[in-house]
Amino acid sequence: MSDSAAALSKSTFIRGVQCLKSLYLNKNRPFLRDRLSAEQLAKFKRGHEIGHLARDLYPGGINCAPGHPSQYRAALEKTAKSIAENKPVIYEAAFRHEDILVLLDILMKEGSVWHALEVKSSLHISETYLIDAALQYYVIKGSGLTPETIRIVHMNPAYRLGGSLDIKQLFVTTDVTEKVLALQEYIGIQIKKSREALTLKKSPDIPVGRHCRHPYPCDFTGHCWKHIKSDSVFSISGLPFDRRCALYENGYTEIADIPEESLPKQEQIILRAHRTQRNYFNSDRLHKRLAFGDHPQFVSFFAFRSALPLFEGHRPFESVIFAAASTDGTHSPQSFTAIPGSNPEPEIRNFLRQILSSGRSVVYYGSEQTRLAFDESGIFSRDDRLINLAEVFEDRDFYTPGMDPDGGLFETAAALGLSGSKTDRISEIMQGVRYLNITSENREETLKVIREEIQEAVVLTSRIYKFLNELIS
Ligand code: SF4
Structure with missing residues (x-):
């Protein structure tokens, strides 16, 4: 058998x-x-x-x-x-x-x-x-x-x-x-x-929907979703996935079909952005968010999450920053990557404390993975003047059709046309996995790639900030 x-x-x-x-x-x-x-x-x-x-x-x-x-x-x-x-x-x-x-x-x-x-x-x-x-x-x-x-x-x-x-x-x-x-x-x-x-003779007639991603991303997505048009309701990436599924289930397959009034106010704005193919931004809210960001210091982080705690005092799945970079937006970025196998916290802490000592506000892009690490690092306090650019997009203070508002820094920069068309970029999760899998054979090459990417990340953070500032200036 x-x-x-x-x-x-x-x-x-x-x-x-x-x-x-x-x-x-x-x-x-x-x-x-x-x-x-x-x-x-x-x-x-x-x-x-x-x-x-x-x-x-x-x-x-x-x-x-x-x-x-x-x-x-x-x-x-x-x-x-x-x-x-x-x-x-x-x-x-x-x-x-x-x-x-x-x-x-x-x-x-x-x-x-x-x-x-x-x-x-x-x-x-x-x-x-x-x-x-x-x-x-x-x-x-x-x-x-x-x-x-x-x-x-x-x-x-x-x-x-x-x-x-x-x-x-x-x-x-x-x-x-x-x-x-x-x-x-x-x-x-x-x-x-x-x-x-x-025992069926052909595959059951089940339309695509929420179940394609929950509880796990289905591995027949490429097959089942290929008939979904590029201007379908699913392309409205600013709407929560469940909302798009609900609209589709109710027969609203195309953007033009969706009755605007059926959506909450914020989602109506997203829908309009798609219909007009124009960016949306909330000037007042952007002003408030960026208010104390005059000549800030830009910071970027890469973090890993290991199921097993690796260092004393760490918990399972704790987010740990292993690389950081900083720039004032005019000078070349400085970066730091922790030595693989050692606890990165003390040195990352030193690196970031030096940045904070300038007294400037700190602008960073803290998407899900990096934000956790940032919060758990305990390096920054509530009194520090921090601006998390990811929140601008998550809260839809800015939206451009096609962007993933919950995406990472590199995805956002690409959606705004601020980065090159690099196609082999790995996800934030895989950045952490790559660092944890450094071996003596690939060590030099991997650390070099991480250094280049963390420096690119901080440059992109400064570009996103500049882009948003120009909108409201
Ligand atoms: S993608 Fe997977 S979950 Fe979605 S309809 Fe196809 S088989 Fe079902």
């Missing part, structure tokens, strides 16, 4: 919960899948590593993981044998029921009862994780073993690294048995729906 011989696995079931068309295409047209992004690959790798680490909570287990899909039968047999022999801890325990195959991260025996544990490299338990656990329970129980409890092991948001990694404190184990039991009927219904979808 191979994986493909089973009608469903845990991952394909979850795929079907998100969208039955995705489940169908995955089985029947897998060649239409988009290529996995570098971010998704990094996420999978992280999940794998955290899963392995969590095994140390219950050391010495029997590993039943199949090395290859063709070895699932052997994995089932090894699991059954280990259970029969009352092995106290089993990793990647394989179960099959109703032609659904699942691998459980940890199966553990305490006294005469079994406990099922699923590991997640995340700080919180999402609805999808509960459904995932509920399917595991359904299959394990159906196969003949009823776990006393099912638990989710996830990262402890309150944990701080001491001298060495304390696995028992790093993870939190939450008993989700009650919630999982309440989901069993839903799981049965969803399995039936999934089976029906898989």
Whole structure:
């Protein structure tokens, strides 16, 4: 038996919960899948590593993981044998029921009862994780073993690294048995729906919508969205994605169709910008935002977020600035990149404190990733005169059709026509991953690229500031 011989696995079931068309295409047209992004690959790798680490909570287990899909039968047999022999801890325990195959991260025996544990490299338990656990329970129980409890092991948001990694404190184990039991009927219904979808002669007729991004970005987006026109309702990037989906579901497929009055006031402005193809800006609000920015110092940051805390006092997924640059807008930027493997905080702190000592206001672009690092650094206080340019776009004080108001610095600069057409730019998340993956072989080259990019970032920050200032001057 191979994986493909089973009608469903845990991952394909979850795929079907998100969208039955995705489940169908995955089985029947897998060649239409988009290529996995570098971010998704990094996420999978992280999940794998955290899963392995969590095994140390219950050391010495029997590993039943199949090395290859063709070895699932052997994995089932090894699991059954280990259970029969009352092995106290089993990793990647394989179960099959109703032609659904699942691998459980940890199966553990305490006294005469079994406990099922699923590991997640995340700080919180999402609805999808509960459904995932509920399917595991359904299959394990159906196969003949009823776990006393099912638990989710996830990262402890309150944990701080001491001298060495304390696995028992790093993870939190939450008993989700009650919630999982309440989901069993839903799981049965969803399995039936999934089976029906898989027996269809052609893919189910499911229009694009919110489910294409939630809870995960679907990897058939390239296929399903190719018929969406460039001037469709989805191109109004200034409207929240859910709003665009709701308009589309209600039959407003093109920009011209949308009744302006159906939108909140701020969104009407965005719609008008698209209809007229003109920039929108709120002069009063821009004035207020930029008011104390006379001859400011511009600063840019790159940050990483590591699932495992790397330095003493750090928490899981803490945002840490590893590179910074500064300029007054006229002189060449100065930059600093921390030595890989060491705690960047002390030196970054020194670098930024020198900037602050000038007494000038500080202008930066703090999108989601960098803002967290900025806030968590504790370098700047409320009394410092700070202007975060990202907020101008997030709050729609300026909008140009086609821009992503929640995008990063480089995306915003490109949307404003302030940067070149560099196509191989990586995301802010991948900047952090790249830094964390520096090796002795790629060290010099990677540090050089980071230095160039952080300096470019601060120059672009100053250009965005100048662009906005010129609008209101
Ligand atoms: S892109 Fe959207 S509609 Fe297409 S399969 Fe994925 S979730 Fe379903």
